[in-house]
Amino acid sequence: MNVSNKAVHAYINYIVENNDDPKVFFENLGHDYDIISDEKKYMTWNDYRLITEALNDKYEKFYEAMTKHGLTNKYVKRVLDILSRMISFRFVGDFILKYSFKTFYTDAVKIELIETGKTTFDIKLTFDRPEDIFPVFVDMYRIVFLALPKLVSDSMSWDVEISQDKNILIYHVNEHMGAPSIFASLQIVILRLFKLDKYYKNLIIENLQHTNDLEKKNLELETAERKIREAHKEVLLANRIISHDIANKMLIVEHVKRLIARGEIEKASQKLDIYYKSVKGIIENTRNVVDDNSSSFLMTDVVVWDLLEELIFEYQDQSVAKNIKLRIESEIDKSFTIRTNKEAFKDSILGNILQNAIKFSPEDSEVCFRIEMTDNEFFLSCKDSGIGIDSGLVNEINRNEDKLFKSTLGTHGEQGRGLGLFIIRKVCRELGLNVRFVSELGRGTKVIISKEIA
Incomplete structure (x- = not known):
C-alpha cells in the first residue's frame, strides 16, 4: 500500500x-x-x-x-x-x-x-x-x-x-x-x-x-x-540480477575451456549442462523475484543432499583455486526433501551464499554446509572461516530485506556487485524460507536457512 x-x-x-x-x-x-x-x-x-x-x-x-x-x-x-x-x-x-x-x-x-x-x-x-x-x-x-x-x-x-x-x-x-x-x-x-x-x-x-x-x-x-517509475526500477533490477547471477556462472565456462584443453570432455559436458540449466533457471525466475510473485515459481520435491553435491561440483574449481575445502554434514537422512524451486534455491540462494563464502575466505580454509532438523523445522547452514562482517552491519542485513549493500573485495581481490545479499534474502522470502546471518569480524560468517515443515 x-x-x-x-x-x-x-x-x-x-x-x-x-x-x-x-x-x-x-x-x-x-x-x-x-x-x-x-x-x-x-x-x-x-x-x-x-x-x-x-x-x-x-x-x-x-x-x-x-x-x-x-x-x-x-x-x-x-x-x-x-x-x-x-x-x-x-x-x-x-x-x-x-x-x-x-x-x-x-x-x-x-x-x-x-x-x-x-x-x-x-x-x-x-x-x-x-x-x-x-x-x-x-x-x-x-x-x-x-x-x-x-x-x-x-x-x-x-x-x-x-x-x-x-x-x-x-x-x-x-x-x-x-x-x-x-x-x-x-x-x-x-x-x-x-x-x-x-x-x-x-x-x-x-x-x-x-x-x-x-x-x-x-x-x-x-x-x-x-507505475511507470516502478516498472522502470523493476527492469533495471531484473537486468542487474540476471547480470549478477549469470556473471557468477561465467567462471564455469572458463573452467570448461580448461577441461576441454586437458581432454576431459565428459566432465566439461557435465559442467556445460549445469551452466545451461542454471542460466535458464536464473532468467526464468528473475521475473518472479522482481515481482514478488512466489506463486509463479515451479515447486518440486528437492533432495537437499543431492542439491548440495551438485552445487559443490559446480563451484569446485573456484574453491580449488584457493585450496578451500567444501564439505556437507547431515544429521538427517540423505534422502530428505523439501518442496521448493530447485533452480532458485540452488542458484539464487545457495549459489550466492557459497560464492560469497569462497570469495571472503582465505586460502587453505573450509566451507561447511550442515543439514539439521528439529520436530517441525528444517535448517540448512553454511559456515565459512572468512573475514566476517561487522556486528552492526549484520544487524542491518538481517533487518533490511530490500536494501542493497555496498560490495567489498574478496581475499584474492574478487570484485562483487553488491547484489548477492539482496538476492538471497528476496528469493528466500519468495520461496517461504527464513534466512539469518551470524558473523563477527575475523571469525567467519554463518548463513542459516530454515523452513517450517508441516
Missing part, C-alpha cells in the same frame, strides 16, 4: 510550529528528508504508521494540532456554513473527505459515507488488512471528525462512536445542527428571494463534481506515472 507524502505535510508544519527541525525528526526515523518532503513521492503504509506514532509520542497535543491544519479560515467557514444548509454538509463532507483521503492515502485506505438516518451516517474506512489499523490513527481521526464540523460551521457538531470489524473501521456520526449565524441567515434569505438558491446549489454541485473528476484524473495520472 502506498501513501502520498502529502499525508505528512501537516506533520512537517506542526514540527516547525513547535520550533523543532523536521529534517532531524525524519532522519532520526531513518528517512531522507528530501524524499519525505517531496509531495510527488510515496511512502509505505508502515512508514506512515511509524511516523504518525513517533509524532504522537513526541508531542502531547498531537491529535488536537492536526485539526488546526484544516478548514480554519474564517471566510471559508462562512461559505461552507451556507453550503451545508443549502446542500447538506454530508454532501460537501463526502466530497471533502473522499478528496483528502484519496489525495493522502491513495489506495491504502478507501473511504465511504453511508447514510443511516436523517441526522446520522457512518464514515467507513476499508484497509487492506486488520493489522493496518493502528490506535494512533483511529484516535487521531476521531478527534479530527469531532472537530471537523466546527471548522466548517459554528452551529454544527458531531457525536462520534467507533467500531471495527476486521479490516473495516467505522466512525458512527450523529449530526447536530443549531440555528444558522446571522450572516448565513441573511445570505440564504437573499439567495432565496432572488431565486438563486437552486441555481447556486446546482452550480456548486456541478463544480464539486467537476473538481472531483479532475482530481480523479490527476490521481490516475500520478498512479500511472508511479
Whole structure:
C-alpha cells in the first residue's frame, strides 16, 4: 500500500510550529528528508504508521494540532456554513473527505459515507488488512471528525462512536445542527428571494463534481506515472540480477575451456549442462523475484543432499583455486526433501551464499554446509572461516530485506556487485524460507536457512 507524502505535510508544519527541525525528526526515523518532503513521492503504509506514532509520542497535543491544519479560515467557514444548509454538509463532507483521503492515502485506505438516518451516517474506512489499523490513527481521526464540523460551521457538531470489524473501521456520526449565524441567515434569505438558491446549489454541485473528476484524473495520472517509475526500477533490477547471477556462472565456462584443453570432455559436458540449466533457471525466475510473485515459481520435491553435491561440483574449481575445502554434514537422512524451486534455491540462494563464502575466505580454509532438523523445522547452514562482517552491519542485513549493500573485495581481490545479499534474502522470502546471518569480524560468517515443515 502506498501513501502520498502529502499525508505528512501537516506533520512537517506542526514540527516547525513547535520550533523543532523536521529534517532531524525524519532522519532520526531513518528517512531522507528530501524524499519525505517531496509531495510527488510515496511512502509505505508502515512508514506512515511509524511516523504518525513517533509524532504522537513526541508531542502531547498531537491529535488536537492536526485539526488546526484544516478548514480554519474564517471566510471559508462562512461559505461552507451556507453550503451545508443549502446542500447538506454530508454532501460537501463526502466530497471533502473522499478528496483528502484519496489525495493522502491513495489506495491504502478507501473511504465511504453511508447514510443511516436523517441526522446520522457512518464514515467507513476499508484497509487492506486488520493489522493496518493502528490506535494512533483511529484516535487521531476521531478527534479530527469531532472537530471537523466546527471548522466548517459554528452551529454544527458531531457525536462520534467507533467500531471495527476486521479490516473495516467505522466512525458512527450523529449530526447536530443549531440555528444558522446571522450572516448565513441573511445570505440564504437573499439567495432565496432572488431565486438563486437552486441555481447556486446546482452550480456548486456541478463544480464539486467537476473538481472531483479532475482530481480523479490527476490521481490516475500520478498512479500511472508511479507505475511507470516502478516498472522502470523493476527492469533495471531484473537486468542487474540476471547480470549478477549469470556473471557468477561465467567462471564455469572458463573452467570448461580448461577441461576441454586437458581432454576431459565428459566432465566439461557435465559442467556445460549445469551452466545451461542454471542460466535458464536464473532468467526464468528473475521475473518472479522482481515481482514478488512466489506463486509463479515451479515447486518440486528437492533432495537437499543431492542439491548440495551438485552445487559443490559446480563451484569446485573456484574453491580449488584457493585450496578451500567444501564439505556437507547431515544429521538427517540423505534422502530428505523439501518442496521448493530447485533452480532458485540452488542458484539464487545457495549459489550466492557459497560464492560469497569462497570469495571472503582465505586460502587453505573450509566451507561447511550442515543439514539439521528439529520436530517441525528444517535448517540448512553454511559456515565459512572468512573475514566476517561487522556486528552492526549484520544487524542491518538481517533487518533490511530490500536494501542493497555496498560490495567489498574478496581475499584474492574478487570484485562483487553488491547484489548477492539482496538476492538471497528476496528469493528466500519468495520461496517461504527464513534466512539469518551470524558473523563477527575475523571469525567467519554463518548463513542459516530454515523452513517450517508441516
